[in-house]
Amino acid sequence: MKEYNPKEIEGKWQKHWEEKEVYRCDMDSNKEKFYALVEFPYPSGQGLHVGHPRPYTALDIVARKRRYQGQEVLFPMGFDAFGLPTENYAIKNHIHPALVTKNNVDHFKDQLKALGFSFDWSREVNTTDPDYYKWTQWIFLQMFKKGLAYKSEIPINWCTSCKVGLSNEEVVNGSCERCGSPVVHKVKSQWMLKITAYADRLIDDLEDVDYLDRIKAQQINWIGRSYGAQVDFMVEDSDKKLKIFTTRPDTLFGVSYMVLAPEHPYIEEFKDRIENLDEIRKYREEVSKKSEFERTELSKEKTGVAIKGLYAINPVNQKKIPIWVSDYVLMSYGTGAIMAVPGHDSRDYEFAKKFDLPILSVIKGGDLSKEAYTDIEDGVLENSDFLNGLSVKEAKEKMYEWLEKEGIGERHTNYKLRDWVFSRQRYWGEPIPLVYCDDCGWVPVDEKDLPLTLPEVENYEPTDNGESPLAKIDSFVHTTCPKCGKPAKRETDTMPQWAGSSWYYLRYTDPHNAEALASKEALDYFTPVDWYNGGMEHTTLHLLYSRFWHKFLYDIGIVPTKEPYMKRTSHGMILGDNGEKMSKSRGNVINPDDIVNQYGADTLRTYEMFIGDFEKSAPWSDNGVKGCRRFLERVWKLQDSIVDGRIRPEMEVLTHQTIKKVSFDYEHLKFNTAIAQLMTYLNEINSLGSISREELKIFLTLLNPVAPHITEELWTLAGFEGYLHDTSWPEYDEAKTVEDSIEIPVQFNGKVRFTVKVPREAGKEEVEKVVKAEDAFADQVRDKNVVKEIYVPGRIYNIVLK
Structure with missing residues (x-):
């Protein structure tokens, strides 16, 4: 047996999955679809941190399991790539934001692929791609035409450092959510989206979806009806x-x-x-x-x-x-x-x-x-x-x-909910496709001329008077009115980062469509999203905005459902080993690349699922990582103890119990207890000294969603037919999850002194014989009289002495 070498194994299988397009998703009317969605990341220069893999692995586990159960699984990934951090970095380092974004995205993709996620990369979206933001602009124009986008002189939250207007949701404790600088009020003409028109529906329609109670409560409280x-x-x-x-x-x-x-x-x-x-x-x-x-x-x-x-x-x-x-x-x-x-x-x-x-x-x-x-x-x-x-x-x-x-x-x-401040006086965002004409007022750009792309600029600095850097580009500003043909000026504000993330899940269903944001057939088949996992910090930001956009698109006949996501769950943060939130200033940030290089992607995936209750925060532990690596090394050694045959009698109950528990736990975010059950199963196998081929097939399939690389390799090494990723999910027999024999506590004058093992259906006489045959029985009744014996079937045998 070769030594367990994650780097070699993981690279091999990642290449195989990519070349064979194993996780490519297609519309198949003969299959039930399952749309699993995780929040696409902002591609920062720092790359992934160990918090990212936790939710991604969780939904990856569910996606893999559902594929084994015969469903057509859409599990996509993309990048929410507009935003202030990239622009600020570009200003500081004199690098175009588009190049910064490309480099960051490339790095993120390499990291994500190294972790073995079963994303369908053929459906990748990027909010900064003009082919994508063409449809972000198109949605905005439909809102404008329906009176949901309007301009207003309002006091806005103004970040003194970023020199940009912020929504109320982007102000945390009186400071800018992104840079931490003080926020002041400033009166400015801003584009607004009338989310308040949907306030009642945003509350009432929560009755129709399966969201965690705390997520529903945050939405309801934020709207504040x-x-x-x-x-x-x-x-x-x-x-x-x-x-x-x-x-x-x-x-x-x-x-x-x-x-x-x-x-x-x-x-x-x-x-x-x-x-x-x-x-x-x-x-x-x-x-x-x-x-x-x-x-x-x-x-x-x-x-x-x-x-x-x-x-x-x-x-x-x-x-x-x-x-x-x-x-x-x-x-x-x-x-x-x-x-x-x-x-x-x-x-x-x-x-x-x-x-x-x-x-x-x-x-x-x-x-x-x-x-x-x-x-x-x-x-x-x-x-x-x-x-x-x-x-x-x-x-x-x-x-x-x-x-x-x-x-x-x-x-x-x-309502506490206010209309959404939609303007940003920055460069790196979607241009707002409107022009102002002295005769016609605000006029939308002709839809055939979308996308309205960002012009190349040399200077991205925000202006001191609060105008967008685009306002200084005459060739962009000066145009003609689409309605009357007279001279007009373009809007120079850009859209906020939340724009592109409000509808990205729809584009995943048909990402290369040049004629519509997605085809009717794709939207009818794939939407709504069946399961969406994301951070609690986005409950009153992205989630509310996205539901609003979706309801509008439903009203104008674009999407077939009132709600975008049927199920929404959330995950706890991974904290530093000191129990504090990870940050550079605290010096407790863990880079997932380091863990993958030292222990392997399967170890990182297993640890992040085993670290604790998925919905709660948990501190990082190097010892915990090492423990998960040792578990996988024991799994690797199973190839030396394979024997022919099906499930052996002594393993039958535990095997069916394990299939049942792991299947349930994966679907209910109880990944830590599912892995604990698999560890118990492995311990029992090791105590027997061997594993049958059928037991190994089942064990590898159950572990595969958590640790896909090592299980694929062991499947091949064992000589099983085909690939593990083409197999079916094992089924359990409820009757076989129950032990034929049970342990009964034996109690003397209210205190348990020993236990006996008896057939599950044994009556009092049979249990009494087993109890009295124990040496411990004689020790307890010595020099005493048995006054009464009570047997509670399947529970306890009670003896009263005097």
């Missing part, structure tokens, strides 16, 4: 109204002040009446330097300024109430104004206490100023005129009716 009322508060001595949204119209009698966002237009509109305008403008300037996260963080100290000379009128009792400005109210959420009920809202209470504002109780037992505070959802109304004595539920309903009758309010559904 709440039911309540919009109510008009008049500004004193004017015909102007302050419209607010509240989920608690039952507390309107408890309103003691109002708060406006510092950017609220009424501040300038009523500037002649406001006595402390300079103070308010100064406060507004300070607030503009804060991110939305900093402004809304509940734990922070409350700040604000009273608007002197301006008051509101509470519509339910006509009382005059003060108006304040505070940074915790945002113009971009709701109406930019709130009613404050400090007696029953902790945030309002803290503000009122700081600024000595009235605190009114309108729900018995629910006053925050009293120690005996109870949940106001269960309270009874007080100090509320016609609502007194009603429960909260009754009071809400009566107030809805009263507001509508008086014409000062109505039922309303509100």
Whole structure:
């Protein structure tokens, strides 16, 4: 027997799979399809890290198993290659982003292939390929034509380092998600996508999909649907109204002040009446330097300024109430104004206490100023005129009716979700295919002229005024209007990185189609995706955006299903050996290339699946890697102990138990326990000193999805017919998973003293004979009387002594 040499074996089989196109997927109406999808990576200059192989191996295991079960499996891979890091690297090193991207993609592909994933590389996509982003632009134009893409002057999150606008989702703890620099607010004309038009469907249609509960919860919470009322508060001595949204119209009698966002237009509109305008403008300037996260963080100290000379009128009792400005109210959420009920809202209470504002109780037992505070959802109304004595539920309903009758309010559904800021003032992204004509306004590029490609540029630096580098290229900017033929200017903003990743799974179904994003036949056969695995960090970013785009494409008849992904799972991170997140600064990053070179790809794959619960984070362990290598070396040695024959009687139960458990565990993300079962099986084989040819076939097939190279090689060395990758998944017989004999604990006066092995169907008399034949029985009853003997069939034999 030759020594186990992973480098030699793995290179051999990777070459075989590629040359024979073993994992090529075709539309086959005679087969049930299975579409397995992993999130395509951003090809960074650092290459793969050991976190990448974890989700890829998991779905690779499922994909391989499903092929063995006769399904036509689509398991593709591509690259999400537009984005700021590449552009920033290009700026710093004076290398064109396209070349940077190509080099990074080539490196990633080499790494992925070295790990033996069964991707269909003939379907590779790259978001920076004009043949791909032609269809990204086409989808955007359809949205524009349907009124879902619009331009708006809005305060945006502005990264002070990247000099680019960010979506709310790209701001983490007040900093840019990508570079970590502070984010400030800046008013800019931006292209927006009206994702809010799909808010209800994005929640309601989660009923139709198999997503982890925590994934559904994140989507629902991010959209933030709440039911309540919009109510008009008049500004004193004017015909102007302050419209607010509240989920608690039952507390309107408890309103003691109002708060406006510092950017609220009424501040300038009523500037002649406001006595402390300079103070308010100064406060507004300070607030503009804060991110939305900093402004809304509940734990922070409350700040604000009273608007002197301006008051509101509470519509339910006509009382005059003060108006304040505070940074915790945002113009971009709701109406930019709130009613404050400090007696029953902790945030309002803290503000009122700081600024000595009235605190009114309108729900018995629910006053925050009293120690005996109870949940106001269960309270009874007080100090509320016609609502007194009603429960909260009754009071809400009566107030809805009263507001509508008086014409000062109505039922309303509100959302936290904001429209998607779609513009980026950078070079390395998809050009937005619109031109501006003084006569025609914004006009789409003719679809026959797509793709609108990026021009070659020498300088990728963002401009100091916030415009895209494309704005400096006259030959790109100046064009003619597609509608009237007069001079016009192109949009110079580019699309965000999230654009190309919102529909890539559709292109995989028909990646070389020049006439459509994918053919109807391909979309009908392959979609929806059956199983999609990705990071939890993308639950409120990519996953939400992608579902939105898919629903739009469904509405215009492009895709056949309402949802893109029928199942969505997620994985835990692999941490450094110190239990911290891997990062260069911590010095705990593990390069998968090093593990492959030292131990082999099969060892890395086995370890990453054996490391722990797939859905939870787990620390890296060099000893764990070595343990998995030792396991595979023991597998390699099986070739020396093969005997002819089928499954032997002494292995029958364990073999069928192993087929059953491994089959179940692979489909339920329990890869660690599946591998543990295979280790148990190997231990039993080793204790017997041999393995039958049939047992070896089954064992190699079950292990193959985890460790495909070594198992393919052993299959060939054993002289089995054909290739392992052409075999079928083994089936188990449920009846044969049950042991014929069982172990029964024998208990004396409540304490187990020994066990006996008896036939599963044995009755009390037969068990009693076996128990009393044991030497340990005589030891226990010496000098004592047996008072009672109780046998619980299949469970325990209990003896009472006196």
